[in-house]
Amino acid sequence: MNSLKSRLLSGDFVTAAWAELGHPDIAEILVRHGWPTVLIDGEHGIGDLETWVAVARAAEAAGGEVILRVPDGTDTTLKKAMDRGFRSIIVPMVNTVAQATQIAASCRYPLRGTGGIGRGYAAPIVRGSDYATRPDYAVQSANEDVLLFVQCETPESVATLAEIAGVEGIDGIFLGPNDLAATLGHIEDMGHETPQAAYAEVEAKVKGAGKLLATVPGGGRDWAILREKGYDLVAGVNDVSFLIEAARAAARDRDALLGRQAAPDEAVARY
Numbered sequence: 001m002n003s004l005k006s007r008l009l010s011g012d013f014v015t016a017a018w019a020e021l022g023h024p025d026i027a028e029i030l031v032r033h034g035w036p037t038v039l040i041d042g043e044h045g046i047g048d049l050e051t052w053v054a055v056a057r058a059a060e061a062a063g064g065e066v067i068l069r070v071p072d073g074t075d076t077t078l079k080k081a082m083d084r085g086f087r088s089i090i091v092p093m094v095n096t097v098a099q100a101t102q103i104a105a106s107c108r109y110p111l112r113g114t115g116g117i118g119r120g121y122a123a124p125i126v127r128g129s130d131y132a133t134r135p136d137y138a139v140q141s142a143n144e145d146v147l148l149f150v151q152c153e154t155p156e157s158v159a160t161l162a163e164i165a166g167v168e169g170i171d172g173i174f175l176g177p178n179d180l181a182a183t184l185g186h187i188e189d190m191g192h193e194t195p196q197a198a199y200a201e202v203e204a205k206v207k208g209a210g211k212l213l214a215t216v217p218g219g220g221r222d223w224a225i226l227r228e229k230g231y232d233l234v235a236g237v238n239d240v241s242f243l244i245e246a247a248r249a250a251a252r253d254r255d256a257l258l259g260r261q262a263a264p265d266e267a268v269a270r271y
Contacts, residue, residue, distance in 0.1 A: 002087045004037065004065045005147040005171070008212055013227050016067065018238035022047030024058030026239050031064035039067045039235045043092050053084050053127070067235075073099060073150070078106040079119050085127035087145045090174050090214075094150035095157045097164055103150060104169030108143045147171050149214055149233075152202055153179035161202060165209035172212025172232065175202050177219055190219025203229055 008014060017035035019027050022045055027038050038059045040052045047055075056066045066088065070077050073091040081089060091103050110118040121138060123129045129137035148169060152161055153176035165173055180202075181187060181195035189195070196219065206213045207230055214233035217223060226234050255262045 001141065002145040002147055004067070004088050005145070008147070008232050013231070014233045015223065016233065016235040018045070018235055019055055020045035020238050020240045022051045022055060024054045027055045027059040027064070028062045030239065031059050031062040035237070036064045037067070038064055039069060039090070041069050042071045043069050049080055049084060056085065073103045075102065075106045078103065082107055082119060082142075083122060083126040083128050088147040090149045090151060092151045092176070093153055094164065095154055095160070097160060097167060100150055100164045100167040100170055104148060104167055107146050107148055108169060109138050149174040149212070151176045154183045155198070158198055158201055161205040162209055165206055165211045170211065172214055173202065173206045175199060175213070175215040177215060181219070195219065
């Protein structure tokens with residue numbers, strides 16, 4: 001069963017690292033060094049579905065758990081992701097109840113979903129069923145295993161969020177604070193009072209609906225603050241930033257030892 005879903009529903013506060021570079025070894029390193037939950041970014045990161053499957057295999061083999069943020073919420077994208085074994089999914093830019101309803105149905109076999117629509121049946125031959133070694137997969141476990149977050153990133157989404165959160169099959173809302181700030185006219189200014197008020201509205205609506213709440217740190221809201229505010233899942237670091245920060249630190253150390261003038265972080269000198 002989906003242990004990540006079980007942990008969240010039992011009240012655990014889960015922290016995750018973003019995997020942007022699409023490399024299995026990086027995911028394995030993250031898991032083995034303090035980040036057992038890896039969030040594969042299919043929206044902004046590198047690779048396609050098979051790249052993300054390889055990343056997932058490495059993370060899981062190292063004892064970790066994975067979440068996939070798909071690039072979109074189309075029926076085809078979601079059904080392929082489910083067949084390829086992803087059970088924890090985040091869908092970006094969901095603004096309406098109709099979108100949320102279609103997304104929830106696409107991630108489950110009939111009759112879970114409006115009008116009985118849902119995943120097409122190929123359970124015996126897909127990775128999702130561990131290639132037919134889970135005999136109850138389509139009948140029970142596949143639907144129960146799904147952990148599905150949809151992202152709130154626009155004023156339109158905030159306005160209908162209580163209804164979106166109430167859709168059967170939507171387990172939680174992932175607040176995209178950067179995009180919500182941008183669509184409110186405050187790009188790269190998450191600390192402004194307008195997006196801050198919107199974040200509070202999102203938090204109240206999601207918790208009022210009894211659903212899980214997830215986000216990223218920023219705008220003066222760190223791990224501890226977000227936990228205090230009732231968030232269940234926070235994804236706060238990523239492999240690209242780790243590499244950038246380590247490269248800059250190594251360049252500064254090199255220049256200090258060699259007596260060179262340090263370049264600004266935005267344009268580290270190349271020697």
